[in-house]
Amino acid sequence: MASKESGSAASAHSVEELNKKYPTPRGFTGFFWYHVSMAITRMLVKLRPGEKENIPKDHPYVICSNHQTYADGMWIMSMLPRKHRKVFCALAASDLETNYGRLGRVMMHVGRGIAVDRFGNPVRGLIKAKKEVENGNIILVHPEGTRTSDGHLGEFKDGAAYIAVKADAPLLPVYIEGGYQVWSRHMKRPQTWDKKNHRRKRITIHFGKPMLPSEFDRDAHKMTDAIHTWMKEMEKKDVNLQ
Numbered sequence: 001m002a003s004k005e006s007g008s009a010a011s012a013h014s015v016e017e018l019n020k021k022y023p024t025p026r027g028f029t030g031f032f033w034y035h036v037s038m039a040i041t042r043m044l045v046k047l048r049p050g051e052k053e054n055i056p057k058d059h060p061y062v063i064c065s066n067h068q069t070y071a072d073g074m075w076i077m078s079m080l081p082r083k084h085r086k087v088f089c090a091l092a093a094s095d096l097e098t099n100y101g102r103l104g105r106v107m108m109h110v111g112r113g114i115a116v117d118r119f120g121n122p123v124r125g126l127i128k129a130k131k132e133v134e135n136g137n138i139i140l141v142h143p144e145g146t147r148t149s150d151g152h153l154g155e156f157k158d159g160a161a162y163i164a165v166k167a168d169a170p171l172l173p174v175y176i177e178g179g180y181q182v183w184s185r186h187m188k189r190p191q192t193w194d195k196k197n198h199r200r201k202r203i204t205i206h207f208g209k210p211m212l213p214s215e216f217d218r219d220a221h222k223m224t225d226a227i228h229t230w231m232k233e234m235e236k237k238d239v240n241l242q
Contacts, residue, residue, distance in 0.1 A: 022113070022115060023089040023112035023114050023132060023137070024108040024114075025109070025112070026109055026110065027109060029109045030106075030109035030111075030112070033106050033109070034074060034077075034110045037074060037110070038078055041071070041075070044192040044200060045182055045192050045200050045203055046200050047075060047078075047202075047203045047205075048202070048204050048205075049079045049205050050177075050204050050205060050207065051206060051207045052079065054172070054207040054208060054210065055079070055207055056172065059083075059084055059087055059136060059137070059138045060133045060134070060136050060137055060138055060139075060167070060169050061133075061138055061164075061170040061171065061210065062138075062139055062164040062169055062171045062172065063076060063138065063139065063140040063141070063171075063172045063174055064141055064160035064161070064171055064172070064173050064174065064227050065173075066142070066144065066148070066174075066175055066176055066231055067142035067144050067145075067146065067147050067148060068147060068148055068151070068176050068179035068180040068184070069147065069180070069182065069183040069184070069185075070103070070107065071179070071183065072142070072176055073110075073111040073140050074110055074111065075176070075205055076140060076174055077140075079205050079207075080138070084138055087138055088111070088138045088139075088140070089111065089112035089113065089129075089137050089138070089139050090114070090139065090140040091113075091114050091116050091125060091126075091139060091140065091141045091159065092107070092108060092113035092114065092116065093117075093118045093145075093146075094115040094116060094117050094118070095118075095119075096108060096113065096115070097115060111140070114128055114129050114132065114139070116159075118145050118146070126159055126162060130163050130166045130167045133163060133164075133167035139163065141160035141163065143160050143161075143224065143227065143228075144157075145159075147184075148184075148185075149185060151181070151184070151240070151241055152235065152241065153228070153231055153232065153235055156224050156228045158224045160224070161220040161221075161223035161224045161227065164211075164213055164223065165213045165218050165219070165220050168213060169213075170211065170212055171210065171211045171227070172207060172208070172210050172211075173208035173211065173227050174205060174207055174208070175205075175206040175230075175231055175234035175238075176203065176206075177203065177204040177205075177206060177234070177238050178201060178238075178240050180240070181201055182201050182203060208230050211223060211227070
């Protein structure tokens with residue numbers, strides 16, 4: 001009995017620590033690097049939104065996006081209404097805090113990251129993310145779990161749909177076009193100049209129509225399939241991948 005009680009207490013303590021730590025506070029560090037990085041982005045590339053009318057007027061909601069670069073979350077957040085940016089947070093791999101030095105720590109602050117163990121059990125991170133949506137926050141989830149290695153979509157997991165279903169929140173699909181050509185995982189630094197056309201490279205953030213859990217019988221698998229279908233259609237139209 002004592003061991004069960006101690007185990008339960010330890011579990012409660014770990015959940016309490018998780019709640020205190022995440023989302024990572026944006027603070028001065030996050031605000032500073034967000035504005036500096038966005039100023040540099042807009043100077044070096046043509047960053048533009050697509051279908052902004054599909055962004056929900058009210059929050060909370062879940063954003064589900066393909067994953068091309070380290071900056072995906074920041075670019076998506078920049079397209080949202082100002083009041084939405086304040087409550088924006090992102091599900092992020094826990095190793096971002098430990099294995100990516102200063103860049104990883106800055107990214108956690110800018111995106112108000114919630115760490116999830118992508119190599120082990122992600123349940124604690126998903127539950128925390130669900131609670132943040134229930135508390136009125138917007139959360140970004142990359143269903144591929146990692147940046148694309150070739151510019152094309154990878155295998156999708158149910159994390160984004162799971163959070164939307166459990167929190168009973170709209171899910172906003174997002175497709176990033178052109179990010180891979182600017183800063184893929186194979187580049188040491190961004191490559192922003194289109195040598196062939198003699199111009200800055202273009203990045204477009206496409207917003208699909210929000211999906212409601214009730215439209216898919218509150219089934220996360222069905223919702224994920226619908227998101228994947230939409231993104232595959234967007235991928236077919238992506239001129240950078242032709």
